[in-house]
Amino acid sequence: xxxxxxxxxxxxxxxxxxxxxxxxxxxxxxxxxxxxxxxxxxxxxxxxxxxxxxxxxxxxxxxxxxxxxxxxxxxxxxxxxxxxxxxxxxxxxxxxxxxxxxxxxxxxxxxxxxxxxxxxxxxxxxxxxxxxxxxxxxxxxxxxxxxxxxxxxxxxxxxxxxxxxxxxxxxxxxxxxxxxxxxxxxxxxxxxxxxxxxxxxxxxxxxxxxxxxxxxxxxxxxxxxxxxxxxxxxxxxxxxxxxxxxxxxxxxxxxxxxxxxxxxxxxxxxxxxxxxxxxxxxxxxxxxxxxxxxxxxxxxxxxxxxxxxxxxxxxxxxxxxxxxxxxxxxxxxxxxxxxxxxxxxxxxxxxxxxxxxxxxxxxxxxxxxxxxxxxxxxxxxxxxxxxxxxxxxxxxxxxxxxxxxxxxxxxxxxxxxxxxxxxxxxxxxxxxxxxxxxxxxxxxxxxxxxxxxx
Numbered sequence: 001x002x003x004x005x006x007x008x009x010x011x012x013x014x015x016x017x018x019x020x021x022x023x024x025x026x027x028x029x030x031x032x033x034x035x036x037x038x039x040x041x042x043x044x045x046x047x048x049x050x051x052x053x054x055x056x057x058x059x060x061x062x063x064x065x066x067x068x069x070x071x072x073x074x075x076x077x078x079x080x081x082x083x084x085x086x087x088x089x090x091x092x093x094x095x096x097x098x099x100x101x102x103x104x105x106x107x108x109x110x111x112x113x114x115x116x117x118x119x120x121x122x123x124x125x126x127x128x129x130x131x132x133x134x135x136x137x138x139x140x141x142x143x144x145x146x147x148x149x150x151x152x153x154x155x156x157x158x159x160x161x162x163x164x165x166x167x168x169x170x171x172x173x174x175x176x177x178x179x180x181x182x183x184x185x186x187x188x189x190x191x192x193x194x195x196x197x198x199x200x201x202x203x204x205x206x207x208x209x210x211x212x213x214x215x216x217x218x219x220x221x222x223x224x225x226x227x228x229x230x231x232x233x234x235x236x237x238x239x240x241x242x243x244x245x246x247x248x249x250x251x252x253x254x255x256x257x258x259x260x261x262x263x264x265x266x267x268x269x270x271x272x273x274x275x276x277x278x279x280x281x282x283x284x285x286x287x288x289x290x291x292x293x294x295x296x297x298x299x300x301x302x303x304x305x306x307x308x309x310x311x312x313x314x315x316x317x318x319x320x321x322x323x324x325x326x327x328x329x330x331x332x333x334x335x336x337x338x339x340x341x342x343x344x345x346x347x348x349x350x351x352x353x354x355x356x357x358x359x360x361x362x363x364x365x366x367x368x369x370x371x372x373x374x375x376x377x378x379x380x381x382x383x384x385x386x387x388x389x390x391x392x393x394x395x396x397x398x399x400x401x402x403x404x405x406x407x408x409x410x411x412x413x414x415x416x417x418x419x420x421x422x423x424x425x426x427x428x429x430x431x432x433x434x435x436x437x438x439x440x441x442x443x444x445x446x447x448x449x450x451x452x453x454x
Contacts, residue, residue: 245266
């Protein structure tokens with residue numbers, strides 16, 4: 001095939017032994033033009049001989065870029081190895097590699113990432129760079145020993161995924177609350193959610209929003225995902241015993257205006273971060289909880305004192321990512337009475353300016369699937385959010401060591417729009433569908449019942 005022959009040309013002649021790969025924009029353009037479905041990538045990979053393993057590596061990397069994948073997985077099985085891409089948060093099987101090809105591809109990737117070839121019995125981490133014309137895309141590589149060989153995961157750190165606050169898809173009222181929070185001279189802004197919910201993207205957006213030559217911003221991350229001009233970034237190094245807590249303790253002595261802590265994992269880090277927030281610094285960090293209201297009980301569970309948490313916290317933001325409906329194939333259907341009733345109950349308590357009008361014959365859109373979206377029905381993702389500030393009522397509640405339910409009910413009564421409600425607004429405007437919303441947030445909740453509970 002023409003595309004395969006083109007890849008063979010530059011794969012054999014243009015790559016360095018380790019550290020970086022060069023792929024021209026013309027190659028990506030040709031890839032997109034001729035490879036209009038991921039099934040074709042599978043066919044191409046099956047045609048490649050082991051001696052052309054460099055072509056296979058390039059195809060896998062270019063395929064990940066072409067599909068806007070966040071991760072590339074290579075997973076050895078008993079007889080073959082599976083190549084999978086995580087696209088819009090969902091893993092998709094792409095191809096199988098014969099054992100000989102897997103071994104050669106593995107060796108090539110380990111060389112690129114600076115991993116030790118002779119180490120196969122323990123996990124390793126490394127990085128390499130893909131040059132695409134004027135843009136450098138970093139790849140974070142992780143290997144893990146398994147029964148049939150080493151698993152390899154490649155995280156694609158594309159700079160174009162660095163978004164501004166205005167590009168995150170926040171409702172205007174939430175955007176204004178965050179901007180107000182960023183004007184404060186001190187405090188702590190927490191983002192919450194599980195792995196892959198967009199917390200890091202939001203953190204970087206917050207930091208970039210306040211970056212000017214007149215302020216000093218220092219981070220402690222594990223690991224550094226994106227290099228940001230104008231700020232000082234440091235990275236956790238467990239072998240050197242440079243942990244979040246150790247790094248944060250050193251950072252506050254460096255006279256920063258803003259501090260980014262990649263994650264609050266333990267009581268030591270929590271206490272130092274909270275104290276920093278109380279002593280003239282604006283601190284940004286993340287916490288692994290299911291929603292924003294869960295952040296306060298989680299900090300208390302870690303061992304932080306409520307009397308420290310209450311005055312230190314400024315904003316708590318919960319978030320998830322929903323897949324967008326593919327514009328090429330989305331189909332519509334009239335909203336029936338049962339679903340109308342469920343949606344109205346789920347939107348109970350929504351502030352009047354946000355409450356939609358349910359006219360008769362209202363149509364919702366649903367996923368179908370076509371070549372443009374790799375037959376998933378979805379293409380791209382959008383964030384859904386919930387946010388509440390630590391006002392006097394929330395501070396008083398925090399001192400009582402509340403449960404997640406108590407925080408959630410109080411926040412909702414004070415006007416917080418839940419993530420699911422934010423998602424429903426996205427369903428009603430045609431951005432996504434109810435199936436995707438319920439996949440991410442669970443069944444639609446009856447908020448009317450929540451407000452009845454005393």
